[in-house]
Amino acid sequence: MVNYIEASSAPLKNTGAIRLYGPDAFEGMRRACQLTARCLDELAAIVKPGLPTDAIDRFVFEYGMDHGAYPATLNYRGYTKSSCTSINHVVCHGIPNDKPLREGDVVNIDVTYVLDGWHGDSSRMYTVGTVKRAAERLLEVTYEALMRGVAAVRPGARTGAIGEAIQTFAENERCSVVRDFCGHGVGRLFHDSPNILHYGRANEGPEMREGMIFTIEPMINLGRPHVKVLADGWTAVTRDRSLSAQYEHTVGVTATGCEIFTLSPGGLDRPGLPPL
């Protein structure tokens, strides 16, 4: 059985109940998510061959500090960086380091700012110089998969409708969907109920209701879906070393569909790709 609970009266821990947020929460989430989106916009002009990913991480930290926000990943479950930077066959949770980005790389940058207690969680793929057509195609497929998932959000439908929309599209494009990581409820907490699977069937999962807030963040591979986590305990890579991509939005369920809180104010939702 699924429980739904008015967010302001619920304890600040993940009890499995799904929080329903009101207008003030939506306003708080808009602000946190737009700060994250503006940071991701700024990074489009910064990401270049030769740049080490820890320079990206430093930018994310400083940008947060300059705008009164704290990076949620910093000291989260032993993670010590302000962002995740996942290059090429890294699926997610890549740890920024001093190695320079190389021409032809594709890198996901995932940022979560906490602003006034609200979590804004989003990630985008960035191209480093000119990338191969196969890489560009994977990025296009992954962004489209995310947006098909977003389009399935409406009260009354089940969360499985999101997964079905993503999986059907990605597999039709001869790509595969990573099963080991999922989207999540977000708001006052970084990772909350419900889990949002990026595969499955429309009749599965809890029913969506107005006031729910969660992320959709599909990881799509050119090869097989299987991943392994490296000895650092974080870095997830494709087992077959095939290219992997991810985009993430935070959305709130409205009466008629959803509001995408993390849309790019600068039209840079797909940096490095031709405009839609």
Ligand code: MF3
């Ligand atoms: N931002 C990631 C997400 O989309 C979570 C990163 S947790 C970390 O949920 F510890 F790896 F940073």
Ligand code: CO
């Ligand atoms: Co997330």
Ligand code: CO
């Ligand atoms: Co994220």
